[in-house]
Amino acid sequence: EIVLTQSPATLSLSPGERATLSCRASQSVPYLAWYQQKSGQAPRLLIHGASNRAAGIPARFSGSGSGTDFTLTISSLEPEDFAVYYCQQRTNWPPEITFGQGTRLEI
Amino acid sequence: QVQLVESGGGVVQPGGSLSLSCAASGFGFSGLGMHWVRQAPGKGVEWVTFIQYDGSTKSYADSVKGRFTVSRDNSQNTLFLQMNSLRPDDTAVYYCAKEWENSFDFWGQGTLVTVSS
Numbered sequence: 001e002i003v004l005t006q007s008p009a010t011l012s013l014s015p016g017e018r019a020t021l022s023c024r025a026s027q028s029v030p031y032l033a034w035y036q037q038k039s040g041q042a043p044r045l046l047i048h049g050a051s052n053r054a055a056g057i058p059a060r061f062s063g064s065g066s067g068t069d070f071t072l073t074i075s076s077l078e079p080e081d082f083a084v085y086y087c088q089q090r091t092n093w094p095p096e097i098t099f100g101q102g103t104r105l106e107i
Numbered sequence: 108q109v110q111l112v113e114s115g116g117g118v119v120q121p122g123g124s125l126s127l128s129c130a131a132s133g134f135g136f137s138g139l140g141m142h143w144v145r146q147a148p149g150k151g152v153e154w155v156t157f158i159q160y161d162g163s164t165k166s167y168a169d170s171v172k173g174r175f176t177v178s179r180d181n182s183q184n185t186l187f188l189q190m191n192s193l194r195p196d197d198t199a200v201y202y203c204a205k206e207w208e209n210s211f212d213f214w215g216q217g218t219l220v221t222v223s224s
Binding site: 001030031033035037042043044045048049052054055086088090093094095096097098099100101102 | 140142151152153154157164165166168169202207208209210211212214215216217
């Protein structure tokens with residue numbers, strides 16, 4: 001099983017600052033996505049294919065990386081960005097999927 | 108618009124069974140793979156199972172293999188999850204999720220399953 005390790009576990013920042021979240025895979029992964037989850041809601045897709053923003057996602061969110069090391073960057077934090085963020089990988093076939101343990105972004 | 112509506116959650120004793128449903132609308136359900144994903148209270152997200160568009164291929168997380176069975180009825184646009192031999196650590200909100208570009212672009216609102224005596 002591919003393990004995804006996210007760091008840091010908690011990130012404390014202020015509105016307007018830049019956030020950098022890391023996701024490291026135990027072996028190379030072909031597909032990586034990022035999600036945002038707010039309390040009481042289902043996760044929301046932000047980034048697919050490591051660097052492609054999903055529909056309706058603001059340009060301040062960007063993803064980068066390949067192989068085993070991936071990064072989600074929020075260029076200038078808005079108050080609504082404070083939430084938990086998860087990375088997710090998918091193996092080719094049959095699909096087996098794992099999520100990272102999450103990074104809590106707090107004020 | 109895309110809608111995924113889960114139902115069937117509730118309280119069940121350890122060792123018991125429960126069946127979940129997910130009613131899909133607003134997209135070509137019969138042509139897409141679907142997944143179940145769960146989240147224990149206060150914990151992270153865990154993938155549970157996948158079913159191919161025609162039901163011909165299924166895969167499961169090791170934690171549920173041999174106990175859970177995924178199925179679908181494309182004529183009714185409905186996804187199912189049969190859960191047997193339930194354990195307290197199966198307690199979670201269960202979401203159905205639509206696959207897109209190797210990720211999940213739409214999720215249901217979730218249904219809570221509580222395994223407790």
